[in-house]
Amino acid sequence: MARSLGRLCLGFHRLGTLSSVVSPPSLSSSSGSVRTIFARAMMGLPSFLSQPRDFSLPNSSWGSEMMRLYQQYNSQCEMEMEGGEKQEGPWQRLPSYNRFLKYAPGGVYLSQMIHSKARLFTRNIRNPGATFEYVLFFNSEEQKCVGIFQAGHLLEGPPGHVHGGAIATMIDTVVGAHANILSGPVVTANLNVNYRRLIPLGSTLVIESSLDKKEAKKVFITCKVTSSDGSKLHTDSTALFVSIKISHLLLGS
Amino acid sequence: MARSLGRLCLGFHRLGTLSSVVSPPSLSSSSGSVRTIFARAMMGLPSFLSQPRDFSLPNSSWGSEMMRLYQQYNSQCEMEMEGGEKQEGPWQRLPSYNRFLKYAPGGVYLSQMIHSKARLFTRNIRNPGATFEYVLFFNSEEQKCVGIFQAGHLLEGPPGHVHGGAIATMIDTVVGAHANILSGPVVTANLNVNYRRLIPLGSTLVIESSLDKKEAKKVFITCKVTSSDGSKLHTDSTALFVSIKISHLLLGS
Numbered sequence: 001m002a003r004s005l006g007r008l009c010l011g012f013h014r015l016g017t018l019s020s021v022v023s024p025p026s027l028s029s030s031s032g033s034v035r036t037i038f039a040r041a042m043m044g045l046p047s048f049l050s051q052p053r054d055f056s057l058p059n060s061s062w063g064s065e066m067m068r069l070y071q072q073y074n075s076q077c078e079m080e081m082e083g084g085e086k087q088e089g090p091w092q093r094l095p096s097y098n099r100f101l102k103y104a105p106g107g108v109y110l111s112q113m114i115h116s117k118a119r120l121f122t123r124n125i126r127n128p129g130a131t132f133e134y135v136l137f138f139n140s141e142e143q144k145c146v147g148i149f150q151a152g153h154l155l156e157g158p159p160g161h162v163h164g165g166a167i168a169t170m171i172d173t174v175v176g177a178h179a180n181i182l183s184g185p186v187v188t189a190n191l192n193v194n195y196r197r198l199i200p201l202g203s204t205l206v207i208e209s210s211l212d213k214k215e216a217k218k219v220f221i222t223c224k225v226t227s228s229d230g231s232k233l234h235t236d237s238t239a240l241f242v243s244i245k246i247s248h249l250l251l252g253s
Numbered sequence: 254m255a256r257s258l259g260r261l262c263l264g265f266h267r268l269g270t271l272s273s274v275v276s277p278p279s280l281s282s283s284s285g286s287v288r289t290i291f292a293r294a295m296m297g298l299p300s301f302l303s304q305p306r307d308f309s310l311p312n313s314s315w316g317s318e319m320m321r322l323y324q325q326y327n328s329q330c331e332m333e334m335e336g337g338e339k340q341e342g343p344w345q346r347l348p349s350y351n352r353f354l355k356y357a358p359g360g361v362y363l364s365q366m367i368h369s370k371a372r373l374f375t376r377n378i379r380n381p382g383a384t385f386e387y388v389l390f391f392n393s394e395e396q397k398c399v400g401i402f403q404a405g406h407l408l409e410g411p412p413g414h415v416h417g418g419a420i421a422t423m424i425d426t427v428v429g430a431h432a433n434i435l436s437g438p439v440v441t442a443n444l445n446v447n448y449r450r451l452i453p454l455g456s457t458l459v460i461e462s463s464l465d466k467k468e469a470k471k472v473f474i475t476c477k478v479t480s481s482d483g484s485k486l487h488t489d490s491t492a493l494f495v496s497i498k499i500s501h502l503l504l505g506s
Binding site: 117118119120121122124125130131153154155156157158160162163164165166168169170171172173176187188189190191192193194195198201244248 | 370371372373374375377378383384406407408409410411413415416417418419421422423424425426429440441442443444445446447448451454497501
């Protein structure tokens with residue numbers, strides 16, 4: 001157990017170090033491989049693992065609006081320069097996986113059974129398009145994160161519309177990833193969501209996260225959810241994240 | 254289409270009427286059958302339907318803490334009086350189903366494919382214990398709602414712990430049901446959650462919702478999430494709900 005914990009702590013030390021060391025300025029000029037390591041680390045997946053499925057890539061369930069927005073941002077991840085040379089663009093796509101727990105027991109409370117089966121909440125269903133289809137992009141220069149989200153039919157709250165909790169979940173996912181890039185490992189301390197307009201099931205949405213301010217261990221972020229063409233504001237929200245030591249997760253609170 | 258819409262509107266008029274007419278004072282003295290109709294209406298299920306699965310009843314995945322708390326509240330739903338006569342107690346269990354959309358098209362945006370497959374977000378997985386296991390109880394005299402929640406292994410956020418969005422979802426579910434009892438059909442206008450302490454996966458929690466105030470079409474509710482023994486505060490939150498006309502859902506916003 002102690003040996004196992006030591007190995008896991010090592011893995012998370014690596015995660016924490018990577019997340020905090022690869023700050024946005026160095027990120028923008030970093031090599032492709034460092035970007036990959038960084039992105040994996042941010043999503044909690046150590047770099048020494050074999051390639052798992054990246055859920056942020058298009059699949060057959062993505063509708064035309066989802067594809068249009070994906071291509072819009074993805075085309076700005078790598079720019080073709082004069083002479084045909086390729087260079088990193090202002091945006092980067094953030095890979096997304098569905099597991100943490102193979103590599104982290106998650107505290108003394110967690111049974112082995114739960115340990116082996118645990119999956120990230122937003123990636124816990126195999127059926128494409130049924131729940132959360134999303135991809136995140138980060139712009140280091142503008143300190144912005146954008147999520148493109150297609151709301152599946154298993155996210156119902158009010159009849160025919162997306163559950164308020166599912167919307168909060170996507171907001172937390174986007175602003176959490178953003179805060180993690182800016183400050184390393186963090187946890188949500190506050191999430192304040194104003195629901196302005198109902199979201200019909202099946203909609204494609206844009207979730208824009210912007211840095212408000214950083215104060216010591218705190219990161220304040222604002223976020224808005226709009227229709228895919230930006231014409232309708234569905235929610236606006238604020239979030240506060242605080243930095244956390246990985247040992248806090250492993251050893252319980 | 255028009256005929257279908259008319260039938261659906263009728264169903265929802267019934268839902269809206271029941272939810273608003275059966276207010277807490279009359280509820281406490283109402284007959285068992287009215288209570289059943291009321292509870293179904295609150296969860297969006299017209300009373301003329303055959304019995305679907307009630308997800309708020311115990312299943313094999315419920316742990317000892319979940320069962321203990323269930324029995325604690327359930328035993329106060331029906332009290333045995335002197336002489337063996339049974340009488341309604343201060344609490345009532347609220348049934349919980351996984352479908353709205355068979356009976357509500359959910360607006361002009363919703364395709365037939367989504368329509369037929371849609372499921373309530375918190376009841377969208379068949380595997381018992383994997384995500385949200387919960388049961389809600391309502392106390393009309395105290396104007397309180399209590400949710401007992403067991404967090405499954407597919408709700409992961411931080412390694413080994415429950416996703417902030419999953420916690421927000423359960424809070425929204427409990428306070429939303431509470432607001433619906435108090436004011437009829439409502440939607441969430443604001444949800445403000447302070448995350449005080451991480452929640453390990455597998456935990457059983459108590460979610461207590463209390464009426465703060467009512468103002469015209471607005472209902473203000475406060476809510477806290479604690480460990481099953483009440484010793485640890487995990488989150489505290491406030492929520493604002495506003496009354497909504499069912500036609501708003503059916504015809505889009």
